[in-house]
Amino acid sequence: MPNIYLAIALSPLVGAIVAGLFGKSIGRTGAHWVTTVSVAISFVLSVVVFKHVFADGGYYNASVYTWLVSDGIKFEIGFLIDQLTATMMIVVTFVSLMVHIYTIGYMHDDSGYQRFFSYISLFTFSMLMLVMSNNFMQLFFGWEAVGLVSYLLIGFWFKKETAIYANMKAFLVNRVGDFGFLLGIAAVLMYFGSLDYVTVFAAAPDMVGKTMQIIPGSDWSIMTVMCILLFIGAMGKSAQVPLHVWLPDSMEGPTPISALIHAATMVTAGIFMVARMSPLFEFSETALSFVLVIGAITAFFMGLLGLVQNDIKRVVAYSTLSQLGYMTVALGASAYAAGIFHLGTHAFFKALLFLGAGSVIIAMHHDQDIRNMGGLRKYMPITWITFLIGSLALIGAPGFSGFFSKDSIIEAVHASNLPGSDFAYLCVLGGVFITALYSFRMYFLVFHGKERMDEHTRAHLHESPAVVTVPLIMLAIPSVIIGYILVDDMAFGSYFGKSIFVLPQHDVLGQLSKDFHGPMGMITHALTQAPLWLAFGGVATAWFLYMKRPDIPEKIKNSATMGYKVLTEHYYFDKAYSYVFAGGSLGIGRFFWTVGDEKLIDGLMVNGTAKSIGWFSSIIRNFQTGYLYHYAFVMIIGLSVMLGWIVFN
Numbered sequence: 001m002p003n004i005y006l007a008i009a010l011s012p013l014v015g016a017i018v019a020g021l022f023g024k025s026i027g028r029t030g031a032h033w034v035t036t037v038s039v040a041i042s043f044v045l046s047v048v049v050f051k052h053v054f055a056d057g058g059y060y061n062a063s064v065y066t067w068l069v070s071d072g073i074k075f076e077i078g079f080l081i082d083q084l085t086a087t088m089m090i091v092v093t094f095v096s097l098m099v100h101i102y103t104i105g106y107m108h109d110d111s112g113y114q115r116f117f118s119y120i121s122l123f124t125f126s127m128l129m130l131v132m133s134n135n136f137m138q139l140f141f142g143w144e145a146v147g148l149v150s151y152l153l154i155g156f157w158f159k160k161e162t163a164i165y166a167n168m169k170a171f172l173v174n175r176v177g178d179f180g181f182l183l184g185i186a187a188v189l190m191y192f193g194s195l196d197y198v199t200v201f202a203a204a205p206d207m208v209g210k211t212m213q214i215i216p217g218s219d220w221s222i223m224t225v226m227c228i229l230l231f232i233g234a235m236g237k238s239a240q241v242p243l244h245v246w247l248p249d250s251m252e253g254p255t256p257i258s259a260l261i262h263a264a265t266m267v268t269a270g271i272f273m274v275a276r277m278s279p280l281f282e283f284s285e286t287a288l289s290f291v292l293v294i295g296a297i298t299a300f301f302m303g304l305l306g307l308v309q310n311d312i313k314r315v316v317a318y319s320t321l322s323q324l325g326y327m328t329v330a331l332g333a334s335a336y337a338a339g340i341f342h343l344g345t346h347a348f349f350k351a352l353l354f355l356g357a358g359s360v361i362i363a364m365h366h367d368q369d370i371r372n373m374g375g376l377r378k379y380m381p382i383t384w385i386t387f388l389i390g391s392l393a394l395i396g397a398p399g400f401s402g403f404f405s406k407d408s409i410i411e412a413v414h415a416s417n418l419p420g421s422d423f424a425y426l427c428v429l430g431g432v433f434i435t436a437l438y439s440f441r442m443y444f445l446v447f448h449g450k451e452r453m454d455e456h457t458r459a460h461l462h463e464s465p466a467v468v469t470v471p472l473i474m475l476a477i478p479s480v481i482i483g484y485i486l487v488d489d490m491a492f493g494s495y496f497g498k499s500i501f502v503l504p505q506h507d508v509l510g511q512l513s514k515d516f517h518g519p520m521g522m523i524t525h526a527l528t529q530a531p532l533w534l535a536f537g538g539v540a541t542a543w544f545l546y547m548k549r550p551d552i553p554e555k556i557k558n559s560a561t562m563g564y565k566v567l568t569e570h571y572y573f574d575k576a577y578s579y580v581f582a583g584g585s586l587g588i589g590r591f592f593w594t595v596g597d598e599k600l601i602d603g604l605m606v607n608g609t610a611k612s613i614g615w616f617s618s619i620i621r622n623f624q625t626g627y628l629y630h631y632a633f634v635m636i637i638g639l640s641v642m643l644g645w646i647v648f649n
Contacts, residue, residue, distance in 0.1 A: 001052065001060060005079045008045045008089065009128045011038040012096075016122035023114030031114035035121040036100040042128065043093035046086070053086040061134050061198060073194065080134030080197060084499035087340065088131040088272055091347045095264035096124040098471040102355050103256040105467035106362065110254075116156060120260060123149045127265040131272055136185045136195040139273070143181065143237070146266045147174045153261070154253040166249035173246040177236015184229030191222055201279035201501070208283045227280055227287035231294075234270030238324050241298045245573050247321055248305075251313040255358030258313060262320040263351035271327045271343050275336045279501040282334065288506075289419045292332025296424035299325025299431045301571070306438035308567045311368045312357045315442045319394060320350060322431055326409050329424050334506035335412035341490045342405035345483050349393035349402055352475040356387040359464040359472065360446060365457055370442055375451035379461040384447050386472040391443050393479040395436040395535045398523045401483030406432075407522065408491040408509070410531055415508040432531045436538025444546045484519045492516045 015038030019031040026034065052058035063078035079085075099120065107116055126149055130142025147170075155167030185195070191207060192200045204223070211219040234240070239247040247267065251258055261267060274281060274291065281287055302321035309315045323346050330339030361368055363380055377384045393402040410432070413425045451458060463469065489495040492513035502510075516522065526532045545553050557564050569575065 001049075001058070001081075002062070002064065002079070004045050004049060005060065005081060005132065006064065008042045008049070008093075009079075009125065009132060011041045011045075012121045012125040012128065014038055016118045016125060019114050019121065020118030023118065026114075028113045031117045032100070032104050035117040036097070036104070038121060039093060039097045039100050039124055042124070043090075043097050046089040046093045049081060050086045050090050053081065053083055063134070067137075073189070075137050075195065076135055077138055078134040079132045081132065082499040083496045084272075084275060084340065085131055087344065087496075088268075089128065091268075091344050092124065092127050092131065092264050095347050095351045095475075096120070096127075096260060098351060098355070098475055099256050099260045102259075102358070102468055102471040103254075105465050106256055106358055107254060112156060116153075116254065116256075119149055119153050119156070120257060123153065123257075123260060123265055127269070130269055134197055136188060136197075136200075140182070140185060143233070143269060143273075144178065146269060147171065147178065147237070150174075150250070150257075150261055150266050153257040154250045156253050156257070160252065162249075163252040166246075166252040169249055170246035173243055174236045177233050177243050179232075180229045181233020181236070184226055184231075184233065187222070187226045187229060191226070197276070204279050204283055221284060221286065223280065223284040224286045227277070227284045228290055230277060230280070231270075231274060231287065231291055234274050234328075235294065236270070237273075238267050238270030238328065239298075239321055240270075240294050240324065240328055241301065242573060244298065244302060244321055245570070245577060248314055248317045248570075251311065251317050255313065255354060255361060258317070259351045259354035259358070262317065262354060264347045267320065267324055268343050268347065271324070271331065271339060274328075274331045275340050275500060278334075278336050281331075282501055282503045282506060285418060288332050288334060290332070292329055292413075292416075292418060292424050293420040295325045295328025295330075295332055296420070296427035297325070298322070299329060300427035300434065303431050303434040303438065305567055305570060307434070307441070308564065309438075310371055312360060312370050312373075312442065312446065313354070313368055315370070315438060316350070316353050316357055319353075319435065319439065322435060323350070323394070326406060326428060326431070329413055329428055330409040332424070333409075333413045333416040333418065333421065333508055334502050335409060335416075335509050336500045336502065337496055337509055338405065338408040338412050338491050340496070340500075341483075341486065342402075342409055344486075344490075345393065345401035345405040345479070348475050348482060349390045349400075349479040352386060352390035352472060352479055353394065355468070355472055355475065356383055356390060359383040359468050360387075362464055362468070363461050364453065365460070367453070367457070370445045372452050372454075373446045374449045374453070375447070376461070377447040380447075380463045382463055382469045382472065386469075386476040387447065388443065389476045389479050391439045393483075394439050395538065396432065396531065397535065398526055398532065399480075399484065401479050401481070403526070404483035404487035404491070404519065404522065407526060407529075407531055408487065408512075411512055412508045415511055416506075418506075429530060429534065433534040433538045433541075436535045437542050440539045440542035441546050444542060449547055449550075487519050487522065488516070 015035040018034045023031050060081040063076040065077040067075045126145035133139045151167045151171045155163045157163045210222045212222050235243045299322050306315050306318035327339045327342050393400040396403040396406040410428050
């Protein structure tokens with residue numbers, strides 16, 4: 001099995017290297033074949049590993065390479081293969097494979113074709129290294145690698161100024177989170193003396209109650225500080241408030257990478273990391289409450305922003321922010337299994353929605369404004385039905401995959417007694433209505449109602465080719481059935497085994513499992529619960545506002561100008577960061593340039609030295625007159641001084 005694990009991780013890397021370095025030699029066809037086949041190999045082998053773990057009880061934890069040993073601490077490359085890892089491997093490789101196939105059609109005419117395939121294959125390798133790691137060093141390597149490749153992909157169209165701005169923004173915002181993450185890893189190394197997961201997790205109970213002094217005279221819980229620092233890293237990667245600002249702008253990259261970033265790779269890294277670190281987080285209720293509240297704020301308030309977006313990709317992007325908030329809320333409520341369950345279901349239907357949006361964009365000649373669409377249902381039947389499936393899964397319609405995972409999270413938060421759980425419950429409930437409203441606003445404006453595109457676009461509307469629609473169909477299938485199949489064991493059973501640790505007093509899913517009577521029972525129970533009716537209310541409201549009375553949204557916009565302005569300005573986070581941090585950095589740089597460089601270094605030290613020498617020389621040269629009697633006079637004065645000194649001493 002170790003050779004299989006190596007092949008899963010390295011296969012996409014080989015494909016990326018071949019397509020990247022030899023792209024001109026193998027051509028466009030060769031580039032997409034080598035990368036797609038390499039990811040397909042990883043997927044097939046991941047299925048083998050999944051079967052080995054779940055059917056045969058397989059488990060693997062070992063180092064495959066020692067990079068260095070310093071003061072007895074080993075820095076290694078190794079794999080931890082358990083239920084959590086196997087699940088993530090399936091999700092990452094399957095969604096990545098669908099994106100690779102879809103890219104063949106979507107990027108067909110792009111001049112950077114080979115480069116793009118190299119990047120997305122490298123992205124898959126980075127994510128696999130992250131989820132398969134058995135130590136913090138390799139985790140950090142994968143963590144930074146996905147950040148680097150996302151920078152390259154978001155700015156793929158490097159001649160587009162908005163893309164360059166977006167990839168720099170993503171890179172810098174993630175550096176803020178990564179700084180906290182690195183400090184968290186440093187704290188782990190300082191207090192546990194190891195970077196190996198198993199060693200650290202085994203010693204975690206002994207660290208409970210121990211304190212450190214960040215500020216002299218003030219005691220801080222070591223576990224709380226450590227977990228919050230690690231979670232700050234997750235806030236950057238998984239785009240939680242206030243480090244969320246990079247994710248909507250990542251839409252400047254090509255649609256396939258939007259799907260890959262938002263569905264199965266970068267943004268899920270933070271969710272996976274916290275779930276993996278459950279043996280640490282469980283020993284700090286303060287850290288859990290912090291995670292819970294941050295997730296709740298993200299789930300509700302980022303969902304509101306989806307209501308005012310007109311770019312089809314940005315609507316889906318803000319839905320990602322909101323759904324990541326739901327996953328984070330689950331982690332804070334110690335419902336790690338429900339959070340990973342939603343991560344898995346979300347990966348399928350969110351990739352479906354992004355790729356569906358890309359199919360619409362192709363048909364609309366790359367016009368992404370939903371106000372210029374309408375009536376596409378009759379022109380694009382496959383895209384329409386798959387997009388509808390993705391939307392129903394997103395809002396948690398009964399029977400669809402998102403219903404089982406999202407409702408599990410809402411019930412878990414309701415059962416939690418942690419500080420902040422009541423606030424979180426209200427946020428996730430409100431988020432259900434908001435999600436349904438913005439999702440079906442987008443759906444109705446794109447596929448139904450009056451056709452608002454120009455005549456040229458209408459004349460050329462048609463369904464996308466099979467290379468685009470087949471991945472849509474393949475993603476639509478799990479978006480419908482995967483939740484029904486897995487909810488019993490994954491959310492309320494022993495699916496994750498010992499890979500996730502929950503203290504008995506925090507085991508909200510264990511409490512809920514006593515009243516769980518199968519997926520059909522969950523659907524029946526939902527008929528009397530608020531989330532279902534809030535979702536239906538959101539759909540009905542969207543239909544009324546955008547199909548029946550499309551004049552009302554404009555009236556609301558004109559009467560609530562302040563609220564609308566706040567939403568369109570994204571709560572002013574971007575402007576605040578631009579003025580305070582970016583502007584502040586420019587101001588500091590300008591100060592050091594004008595005062596430090598021009599006046600101090602150039603003016604005083606460099607030019608000042610030259611000027612002082614010139615000034616001194618201008619005085620000294622007055623003594624060099626060339627007249628003999630001047631020199632004789634100086635000699636007599638000097639001799640008199642010397643004689644006076646001798647006489648008086």
